[in-house]
Amino acid sequence: MNFDATRYRYPSRRTVVFGSRGMVATGQPLAAQAGLDILKKGGNAVDAAVAAAACLTVVEPTSNGIGGDCFALVWSGGRLHGLNASGPAPALADAGMLRGAGHREVPRYGWDAVTVPGAPAGWAELVRRFGRRSLGEVLAPAVACASEGYAVSPVTAQMWKNAFRAYSGRCDGDAFRHWFETFCPGGRAPMPGEVWRSPDHARTLARIAESGAEDFYRGELAERIGVFAQRSGGWLRASDLAAYRPEWVEPLSANYRGYDVWEIPPNGHGIAALMALNLLKGFGLPDERETAEVYHLQIEAMKVAYADVLAYVADPRFMSCTARDLLSEAYADERRKRIGAAALDPAPGRPPRGGTVYLAAADGEGNMVSMIQSNYMGFGSGLVVPGTGVALHNRGCNFSLDPESPNCLAPGKKPYHTIIPGFLTKDGAPVGPFGVMGAFMQPQGHLQVVSNLVDFGMNPQEALDAPRWQWIEGRTVQMERGVPADIASSLESRGHNVRMIDDPTPFGRGEIIARTSFGTLAGGTEPRTDGCVAAW
Numbered sequence: 001m002n003f004d005a006t007r008y009r010y011p012s013r014r015t016v017v018f019g020s021r022g023m024v025a026t027g028q029p030l031a032a033q034a035g036l037d038i039l040k041k042g043g044n045a046v047d048a049a050v051a052a053a054a055c056l057t058v059v060e061p062t063s064n065g066i067g068g069d070c071f072a073l074v075w076s077g078g079r080l081h082g083l084n085a086s087g088p089a090p091a092l093a094d095a096g097m098l099r100g101a102g103h104r105e106v107p108r109y110g111w112d113a114v115t116v117p118g119a120p121a122g123w124a125e126l127v128r129r130f131g132r133r134s135l136g137e138v139l140a141p142a143v144a145c146a147s148e149g150y151a152v153s154p155v156t157a158q159m160w161k162n163a164f165r166a167y168s169g170r171c172d173g174d175a176f177r178h179w180f181e182t183f184c185p186g187g188r189a190p191m192p193g194e195v196w197r198s199p200d201h202a203r204t205l206a207r208i209a210e211s212g213a214e215d216f217y218r219g220e221l222a223e224r225i226g227v228f229a230q231r232s233g234g235w236l237r238a239s240d241l242a243a244y245r246p247e248w249v250e251p252l253s254a255n256y257r258g259y260d261v262w263e264i265p266p267n268g269h270g271i272a273a274l275m276a277l278n279l280l281k282g283f284g285l286p287d288e289r290e291t292a293e294v295y296h297l298q299i300e301a302m303k304v305a306y307a308d309v310l311a312y313v314a315d316p317r318f319m320s321c322t323a324r325d326l327l328s329e330a331y332a333d334e335r336r337k338r339i340g341a342a343a344l345d346p347a348p349g350r351p352p353r354g355g356t357v358y359l360a361a362a363d364g365e366g367n368m369v370s371m372i373q374s375n376y377m378g379f380g381s382g383l384v385v386p387g388t389g390v391a392l393h394n395r396g397c398n399f400s401l402d403p404e405s406p407n408c409l410a411p412g413k414k415p416y417h418t419i420i421p422g423f424l425t426k427d428g429a430p431v432g433p434f435g436v437m438g439a440f441m442q443p444q445g446h447l448q449v450v451s452n453l454v455d456f457g458m459n460p461q462e463a464l465d466a467p468r469w470q471w472i473e474g475r476t477v478q479m480e481r482g483v484p485a486d487i488a489s490s491l492e493s494r495g496h497n498v499r500m501i502d503d504p505t506p507f508g509r510g511e512i513i514a515r516t517s518f519g520t521l522a523g524g525t526e527p528r529t530d531g532c533v534a535a536w
Helices: 029-040 045-059 095-100 119-130 135-148 154-170 174-183 199-211 214-218 220-231 238-242 271-280 292-312 329-336 439-454 460-465 485-493
Strands: 017-019 022-026 069-076 079-085 247-249 252-256 259-263 356-363 368-374 383-385 390-392 422-426 429-437 469-473 476-480 497-501 509-515 521-525 532-535
Touching: 017 022, 017 532, 022 029, 022 045, 022 509, 022 521, 029 045, 029 135, 029 356, 029 532, 045 069, 045 119, 045 135, 045 199, 045 356, 045 368, 069 119, 069 422, 069 429, 079 119, 119 135, 119 199, 119 214, 135 199, 154 174, 174 383, 174 390, 199 214, 199 220, 214 220, 214 238, 220 238, 220 383, 220 390, 252 271, 259 271, 259 439, 271 292, 271 329, 271 439, 292 329, 292 439, 292 469, 292 485, 356 429, 356 509, 368 422, 368 429, 422 439, 429 439, 439 460, 439 469, 439 509, 460 509, 460 521, 485 497, 521 532
Parallel strands: 476 497
Antiparallel strands: 017 521, 022 356, 022 532, 069 079, 069 368, 079 247, 252 259, 259 422, 356 368, 383 390, 422 429, 429 509, 469 476, 509 521
C-alpha cells in the first residue's frame, strides 16, 4: 500500500512521517523515543513496543499503569500472533454480595472493580517469545523516567487535573490515601511542563525487570498487593496473582474490500469493528467521505454490530455463541437488512449457535506490533498499593451484575474488555498496526480509520485527522465540530439525534504505522493528544 503523503482531504494538523529502519508511534513523545532508543540499540519491534508500553505507565499514568491489562498483535515469522494479557476476577468475587448491598452495577472506585492485572506478565511474555533484548534492558528507559522525573505534557496534565477533581469528590477513606500521595503529592495535579517523578514506580519496574515479572505475581510484590487488599476490604489475594498466566490466542479477521482486518477475539470487543465492517462492505459508498450517506451507513452498521456484541460477548467460556457465529457472512447478510434510509433503534439479533494507551512499532526486519494497555477510566480504581506506585485498574466495571448475562461477574472470569489493538494485512502480507483508544469508542474508531484508509485512500495521518463520530445509545450520536454542519443537519433529518461536541476527548486517540509499496514505513499520530511518531 503506497500512501500519497502530499494529498489531504481534511486539514491536517500534522504530516505523515516516513522511516525505513524502524518506527514507534505513541500518544506521548517520551514513550515513542524510549521505543526508538531500544531499536537503535539492537532491539526489534517487540522490544521497542514493550519499552514504550512500560514508559507510558510513567509518562501517561492518566490512562494506564503497571496495575492494568494489555493486549498485543505481533507480526513475526510471516504470520500474526495475538496475546491476551487481561486478568480474571479474583476467586473471592461475589456478584450476589454486590446485589445484596444495593448495587445495580459494579462500583467504579475501590476494590470491587479490581481484577488481576495482566500488563506486567504481558510485557515479560512478549519479550520472552519475540524479543531480542533482556527485559531489564527494555524496561530501563521507564525506570529512569520514573526515578529522574519528566516534564508532564499538556493533554496528560489536563487529564490529570480532571482525575484529581473526580477522585477528590469520590475517593474517601484511608485506602485511597496512597493514590493522592503518589500522583498528587502537592495536593494538586502537576501542571504542563512541571517535573513529576515516582521513585516507588521506578523500584517496582526494576523488580519486574529483574524477575521477569515473577515478583509481581509470585514474589514480594504479589504479597504486598494481597495484604493491602485483605486489610482494606478487597477480594484480590496473592493466590489470584500466582495463578495468572497471559494467553496466546488466534486473532480474528474479516475481509473488507480486499484487506484483512484483524482483532483480538473475545473477551475483547474488537469483534464489534469486524462485524460492522462486514455489514458496511455490503453497501457502495460515495467517492467523497464528507457526505451524510457515508456517516449514516457507518453509524448504522456500528449500531447493529454493537447491539449483538453487548448482548453476546464476554469471556468466551461463557458465551452462548462463538465469534465465528457472529462473523459469518450469512449472519451479516441477515443483519444488514435492518439498515435503511432512516436511523434505527438497535436491538440484538439471533446469531447461529456454533482511560487507555495505544502504541504501534515496526522495525526494518519486517516485525510489527499493535499494542494497547489500560487502567480503564483514567487512573483506574483510585487504589495504589502502598510503597509500589502500582495504580490498580477498575476493569471489573465492565462486568454485569445480571445473573442472566454471559458477562455477569464470577470468580476466575474475565470481563468484557474494551481495549483492542488492530492490524491490517493484504494478500497475506502485513500492511501494519493501527488502534484508537477510548473505551467504547474503540471499535467505532477502528471502523472509521479502516474506512478512511481503504475506501477513501487516505494516508495514516489523514485517517487520524479526519473528523469522527461516536454512537452513544439509541439514535444518539456525538459529532466532532469538524463534521460539516450540512451533514449534521441531514443526519438529523434521517432520525439521528446529533450532538455536536467541542471537546475532542470522547472521540479517541490513535496511532497508525503502514508499510508502503517501497518497503518503507509511513506513520500517523493522533492530533487529539500529545502524540508522536519517532522514526529511524
